[in-house]
Amino acid sequence: MTVVERLIQGDPFPDLLAGASAMDSPLASVIDERSMRDVLDWVGSRDELTERIGDVPGATEAQHVYLTRLSAIIMSFLESSAAPGPLLEALRPASSVPVPELVRSSIRDLLDADAVASLAMIYARTVSAPNRRALGTFFTPRVEAASMVENYARKHAAPRCVVDVGAGVGVFTDAAGRQWPDASVHAVDINPVTLGLQAIARSADSLGNVELCLADYASWLAGFRPDGPTLYLGNPPYTRWQLIPPDRREALVAATGNLVGSRANLSTLFLAMTLKKLRSEDGLCLIVPAAWMSAQYARELRANVREQHHRLVTLRLADSWRFDNAIVDAVVVQIGPEATSPQPFVITDWPGVAAVQEVRERDDGSAPFTRLRTDRSSPARAAAGDDMCLGDVAVVTRGTATGANHFFLLDGPRSLALGIGDRWLTPVIRRLRPGATPEAPNAEFSSMLLLEGYGRGDDPHVEAALTRAEAADVHLGHLCAKRRRWFDLSSEVQRPDVAISALSKARFHLYANESRCGITNNLFGLTWRDGVEERTKMAIVSWLRSATGQAALVESSSVEADGLRRLSPRALGAVRVPTARCVEDRAPDLVVPQSGGPR
Secondary structure, three states: OOHHHHHHOOOOOHHHHOOOOOOOOOOOOOOOHHHHHHHHHHHOOOOOOOOOOOOOOOOOHHHHHHHHHHHHHHHHHOOHHHOOHHHHHHHHHHHHOOOOHHHHHHHHHHHHHHHHHHHHHHHHHHOOHHHHOOOOOOOOOHHHHHHHHHHHHHHOOOOOEEEEEOOOOOHHHHHHHHHOOOOEEEEEEOOHHHHHHHHHHHHOOOOOOEEEEEOOHHHHHHHOOOOOOEEEEEOOOOOOHHHOOHHHHHHHHHHOOOOOOOOOOHHHHHHHHHHHHOOOOOEEEEEEEHHHHOOHHHHHHHHHHHOOOOEEEEEEEEEEEEEOOEEEEEEEEEEEEEOOOOOOEEEEOOOOOOEEEOOOOOOOOOOOOOOOOOOOOOHHHHHOOOOEEHHHHEEEEEOEOOOOHHHHEEOHHHHHHHOOOHHHEEEEEEEEEOOOOOOOOEEEEEEEEOOOOOOOOOOHHHHHHHHHHHHOOHHHOHHHHHOOOOOOOOOOOOOOOEEEEOEEOOOOOEEEOOOOOEEEOOEEEEEEOOOOOHHHHHHHHHHHHOHHHHHHHHHHOEEOHHHOEEOOHHHHHOOEEOOHHHHHOOHHHOOOOOOOOOO
16 A cells, blocks of 8 residues: 555544654654664564454554554553552553564653653554544643643642543643642543553552552542542543444433533533532542533533532633644633632633633523633724724634544645645645744745545546545545535635744744645634724834744733743734834835745
8 A cells, every 4th residue: 555545534644754753743752763763663563463452442444553563562561569459451462473672672762751641642653533533532741731730739638539620641640640649649541551551651650559450430439538628630532422322421420410411521511510429528630522511402401510519610612732743722621629619610721820800609500601801902902002902903714624644634745645736735834843033933834635526526626536535534534524514624724824833942933824725724814904004004013023022922812831832813813013103104114025926
C-alpha cells in the first residue's frame, strides 16, 4: 500500500514517513526524536501478527495491530508484581510478540528523558485523534495539570486519597503524587494500553502509593469506599454523547441521579456522578468541556452546584484549550470540602485576573452560569479615538476544523497522485513560520478539498477518493457526520484578512492574507469590521507585530507545556490596542513584505 493510500485510510504513520516531526506536540520538547522514531517505526510496521489484544474502542484494524505491538513493549518491561492482574491479563496476548532490543533501548532513553510525556506521545501517534474519540483519550499538558493541583492545594488541606479520573498515562497521577507524597492515588482507566504505559512510567519514577485500576469509572466509583478525605482529580474522557451507545448512556445518566440528561458528554456524566459521590470531607477538581455551564441537559447539575453553599466553588475558564491536538472550550470545576460557614462561588479566567461572583440564591437555580464579559464598543467609537479592544475593529475566528485533515488537506504531489484537479481544491494557509523579518513571516500553503456543488460521480478521481475514505469510515467521524454532506466544507471555510498563529514560543506571527486563502484550525483569523479605514487596519497589524503589541498578545495568552503560549479567540478579541489616533501614528512606519501567496 502506498503512503497516499495509507493517508486516505487515516493511518498516522505516513506523517513520519513523509518527514513530519513527531515532536509537533506541546507534550514534550526534550524527547529524543531518533528514539521516538525507532519506537514508532517498529510499532507502525506492516508485518502481520498472529496474536492481538482485545478491542480498544475507536481504533481501526491497522491500529489494533499497532496497539498489540505497543502492548508487547509494555509486557517486556513489566514484572508481574508491577501491575495488577486484570491489566496483565488484558495485555497478555501481546507477550508472545518479540520486541527488538533497539526498540527496548529507545524506550529506556525516552523514559530517562521524560517518561509520562514520552509515553503520551507514543500513544497519540499510534492512534490518530479521530479514533481516540470513542474513549475520549486526550492528554493534558503537564503545566496545566500541575497548575490545577497547585491551585487546589493553596485553598484546601491535603487529601489522604486522590482518584485520577480517566488516568491515561498518568499526567495527573504524577502531579498529585509529587504534590501530596503521603496520599494514596487510585489511577482509574478503562484503556489497558494507556494504563499499561502508566505502569511503565511508574516503574521509572519514585512515586509510591499508586494503585492502577483497570476499570470502567462509573462501575468502579459505585463500589469505591474512600478511606479519609478524598480528592477526585483529572481530565475525564472527552467522549461525545453521540459515541456512547444508547443503553450505556441511559445507565450513566441513572448513575448521576439524573443530574444531567442523555445529551451530556462522558466527561460531564463523570463530573455529575462524582459530585453525587462527595462526602463532606471530599473535594473534586476536574477539567471538562464548558458547554454544561449553559446547556439544557445540565440544568439539574447547575442547580446542584449552586446548592453547595458550604463548599468553596471555583469555575476556572480555559477558552479554546488544547489537549494534545484537540481544542475545546474547557472549565476547571473545583469544589472543596464542606466548611462550617457559607463559602463563595467564583467564576474566573485561567490566570485569575478576571472574576465574577456567581449568585447562588436565584429564582431559577438551574439557569446558565454567569459569563465573564469584556467591554466592547463599536468601530465608530473606536474611530473617534476612544480606547478599544481588537474585537471592536475585527471579528476573530478560528480556522476550518475539517474533522479529517488527512483526507481534506492535499499537498501538490498528493493531489497529483490522486488525480484531483484544481476545480475541487482551494488554497489554505496551514502554518506560519518565522521569516526574514517580523513583518515577513513565511506561510506554509496547502490545498483543501472543497467540493461545493459536487454531485456524486461528477469526477472519477474525486469519487474514487471519496469511496476509499468511506471504506475507511472517514465519513463517520464526528464533524464529518454532522454535515448534511460529510465531504462538503463550503460553508465552513474561513478566509480572513489576517492570519495569526495560535501557538508560539517566541512570537505570534501575523500574515496579511491578501490572496484570501483559507486557514486551518491551528490558526486564527481577523476579518475587519465594516467602517474600519485601511490606514487603521495596516497600523493595527504593524502595532501587533511590534514589541509592544507582541507583549500584549503574550499577556493575553495562557501557558502550555515547554514554554508554549496559546491564544484563544476570546482573549485575542479582548486585547487592548492603542486608540485609533495613536495606532494610526504608526502607519507611516508600516512595512508589509511577505512571502507571497500560494504557488
